Amino acid sequence: MYKKELAPEELLRVIFGYTAKIASERQLNAVLVHMADMGREMILCDRCTVWLIDELNSQLYTTVAHGVDEIRIPYGTGLVGSAIQAGEPIIIEDAYNDPRHNADNDLRTGYHTKSIITVPFGNNDGEIIGAYQAVNKLTEIGYFTARDLELLSLAASYAGKSLESVMLHQEIIDTQREIISTMGEMGEIRSKETGNHVKRVAEYSYVLALGLGLSENMADLLRTVSPMHDIGKVAIPDSILNKPGKLTKEEFDVIKTHTNIGHQLLRGSKRELLRTASIVAEQHHEKWNGSGYPAGRKGEEIHILARITAVADVFDALSMERIYKAAWPLERIEQLFHEERGLHFDPAIVDVFFAQLPKLLEIRQRLTDIEEHT
Template sequence: MFKQDLTSDELLRIIFKYMAKIASERNLNEVLVLMADMGREMILSDRCTVWLIDRVSEQIYTKVAHGVDEIRIPLGTGLVGSSIATGENIIIKDAYNDPRHNADNDRKTGYVTKSIITVPFRNNDGEIIGAYQAINKLTEVDYFTDRDLEILSLAASYAGKSLESVMLHQEIIDTQREIIFTMGEIGEIRSTETGNHVKRVAEYSYVLARALGLSSAEAEMLRTASPMHDIGKVAIPDAVLNKPGKLTPAEYEIIKSHTKIGYQLLKGSKRDLLRTAAIVAEQHHEKWDGTGYPLGRKGEEIHIYGRITAVADVFDALSAERVYKPAWPLEKIENLLREERGRHFDPAIIDVFFEQLPKLLEIRKRLTDDKVDNE
């Protein structure tokens, strides 16, 4: 059944609804989703895509296209590339009669593109940073009109300016993440481990956090902070840190001190990210039954971030060859985690671990290195 074009009042309600959400959102992908949903609702299209320019790779890409995954194409190609390059709006009634339409994606997905509208959007300096592209009008008149162009141009004008501030915020977050990963790798390099260890622990922690019901923001915070869990190792002498044999009681106390050292390094920050990293650094060796260190916290006295990182860290540590042990086979790791459920580890996290194990193994394979057992 065909839809009817929206009235002015209906358009205003959609605009106010989405503008309020976009203005308060700081996650780039979430903003792109909101922009795509707003565009689709405003002009009654079947799909709406938000494209951005990647100047480094000289490509345009979308992570938010209704019905498809990320798409990347060379800058200047296709209808959307033409619109971005020229700064011109484009309306096509029949895509297959226009030589600029790239039909490869239709052939891959089986989707039939008929009508298209493309509107570039600009930042506060007037520079084009991307474009809206909507596909297939859902009204009785099955193509986009000048009225649709006016409506989508209005959405693009506001959303483009809002998007710029979110992109700048995302750039800061990405820079912080890169610094944290680099600092986390320092501890691993000193203990002759690979940098992929901290990357794997970060990805495992994110998967477990989301499966436990933590919000996307909380899970992302943990993913970004968890690579710092062993940063305190920078202060541990090499002779102790890389000793191949069994540690003496005194040496073990020195090793244990990396949790307090990491916490002291990070705790004074005013940044949520580094305060989270301080929690993880201090608490990832605490145990559910209270026998861990440095403070012997028990059960939910241990922060959820510490409890999650503990499972992620042990899983990866056992999977990899270390100076003091060979890599464990997967079955042996599974048996230990089951045995330590309710002792070392939070039972709920172990249950989620086994539910999510296929995802975790995919991550391990993707971020593997020569020391990881991929059995």
């Protein structure tokens, strides 16, 4: 069924609604989704794609394309490449009669592209950073008009400048994450662990958090901060940290201080990432029944992210060979988690652990270190 062009008041409602959403959003992918949805609703098309430039790989790519997954094409190819290179919009009534149309994506997805409108957008300095591309007009006329170009150009002008701000924010977050991951690896290297330990714990934690019903944002936050769970080990003497035999009570008391040390190192930050990392560092050795350390917290007194990290950390510790023990077989690990459900570990997280075990094992296989495998 054909759609009718939006009345002015309807169009204003769409524009104001999406500009408010874009202005309040700090997650890059969410902004791109809002941009694509705004474009589709404004000009009544079947699909709207937001393309960005990957300068490092000389590609154009989209993570947001209605109906399809990520697409990457060589820079300068296709209609979108032509529009970006020329810095000018393109309107095509019949894509298959235009030699610039790249039909490979249609062949791969089974979709039939008819009419196309492509509008480049720039940043605050006027540099082109991407393009809107709308496909298949849904009104009776069946192709895009000068009015559609005007509307999509309006959306591109606003969204492109907003996108630059979000991309800069994302770059800062990515840099923080890289620093956090590197610091976490430094803590593990001192205890003869390899960098993949913190990577595995991060990925396990993310899967468990999602399985437990936490939001994508919270799960991603945990994946980012969990590599710092043992950062306090940087202050533990090597003679204790890497002792091959059984620790004395006094030595174990020293080991336990790494939780408070990690908390002290991170807690003063104003950044959400580091504040959350400080909580995980302090509480990941607490136990559901209150017998853990450093404070003997019990049940839900322990932060949910620390409870998840505890399961992920123990699973990895038991799975891999360490200086003081051999790797456990999977059956023995499963038995321990059954036995410690409601004692060491939150019962709900243990249930999620078993439900998500195939995913965890795939991660373990993918991130197994060569040193640990031999």
